[in-house]
């Protein structure tokens with residue numbers, strides 16, 4: 415049922431039977447901006463930020479903050495909105511750092527992540543005065559030692575720890591287990607040695623601890639376990655090394671609804687679960703309560719995004735499958751090809767019609783695996799129809815490429831019945847801008 419699908423994703427259908435996004439007819443958005451088109455519902459985006467802010471304040475008090483993991487959708491506009499809503503910004507490369515600075519986010523509100531920051535990136539971050547380096551490994555300590563001395567400056571750091579926890583999610587988006595490229599292992603003593611090392615570095619100030627266990631996680635238990643392990647570790651390094659942990663950053667990873675049957679925990683429920691564990695453990699160890707932060711990406715932007723496509727070729731293979739090809743694909747949303755991610759779609763002009771036919775929504779890249787949805791129920795679809803795919807706000811545009819030399823789509827921000835372009839559609843000339851002819 416298309417109606418039920420639209421409702422499950424929190425959108426509505428207007429009087430004409432068309433899908434409506436933030437008060438705007440989806441057909442009008444497609445007409446005005448073209449397809450494929452990434453639409454972000456500004457109200458949803460701000461509401462998700464606000465839910466984190468309010469839930470943290472309620473569950474933990476004022477000494478708490480949500481930080482937007484910008485990699486989920488790193489544009490100047492999304493960084494601006496997150497910061498306007500009181501969030502810090504997590505950046506994981508020089509390019510994301512540059513974007514957040516261009517968005518006007520003060521450097522002190524930036525958290526610099528990454529498992530292989532380059533000397534140039536570290537220098538850029540030191541020169542701009544990034545708030546926190548989240549130090550991942552000893553190589554980064556070496557670089558910080560050299561570069562803080564050369565620039566005669568200091569760095570405030572969190573240590574990225576790997577607690578050895580495996581949440582139930584796709585292997586490629588698990589990050590907290592023992593066998594991970596990220597962070598200092600807590601089980602093998604690497605984390606402890608990193609604390610010792612940082613306490614001996616005159617230009618580095620250890621402010622706190624960080625862990626991020628994975629992404630698109632629905633089960634709260636691994637989050638609780640990870641939070642508890644960090645507080646236990648904070649108590650241990652206080653007792654044994656006289657090191658104070660002022661800040662605890664519990665990472666991101668809360669899952670969202672991609673298909674109607676997905677039942678992720680609410681933002682509020684997730685935040686409360688974390689805050690309760692930290693509060694109880696802090697009391698148990700008689701620690702002074704650290705500043706608490708979480709670092710959501712997907713649960714900020716994911717549900718706010720809808721991608722609009724125009725249907726082109728339709729290929730029916732009797733008894734096998736019908737492929738409905740759209741004007742996007744893995745170049746603008748690689749998640750189905752990369753992770754086997756699932757999505758739902760509706761025909762935007764007939765959003766209230768019965769979804770009677772099963773079909774595959776294929777992309778237009780030269781790869782058989784470029785199928786956005788392998789099985790979706792839609793009303794009978796014709797070439798020229800507009801399809802809307804839900805839940806595409808996170809890890810789509812930010813992962814987009816120019817494979818097959820397709821220009822990346824535009825991103826529009828829709829709110830209160832108005833829409834504005836926040837990233838322009840690429841042109842063919844944009845694609846050639848860095849080519850050098852012989």
Ligand SMILES: *Cc1c(COP(=O)(O)O)cnc(C)c1O
Nearest residue numbers: 483626629666667709710711712
């Ligand atoms: C990706 C990432 C996040 C955000 O994860 P989501 O699943 O999008 O919430 C937070 N922290 C770190 C360190 C990350 O790498």
